[in-house]
Amino acid sequence: MQFTAVLIPAQEGGFVALNPETGTSTQGESIEEALANLQEATELYLEEFPVASYGKPLLTTFEIPVRAA
Template sequence: MELSAVLTPAREGGYVAFNPETGTATQGETVEEALANLAEATRLYLEEFPMNITFRVLLATFQIPEYLNYP
């Protein structure tokens, strides 16, 4: 089963990984570790809460022109 992962840098270092199809999230020190941890967390979640995932996530970006970057 191929699922989606969204990774963002964590403030304390490493990465936070999120799977939008199931809502599972985890973290890891490297991208590889975060993805491995997410795969394990998602597998355990699906064992407990089986789902028939029939959609693919569409990742898009958008802009907020009036956003001020405060320190």
């Protein structure tokens, strides 16, 4: 099965990794480490809570204008 990984730079360094399909999240010092940790966390989650595949997710972005203070 294919899942989505969202990686966000962490304020303290490294990356936070999130899988929106299962809600699993983890972190790592590098992108590779964060992804490996997310894969492991998601596999463990799916052992207890199997999910059906609903097709590929649509991932996009949006902007919110910054207002001057």
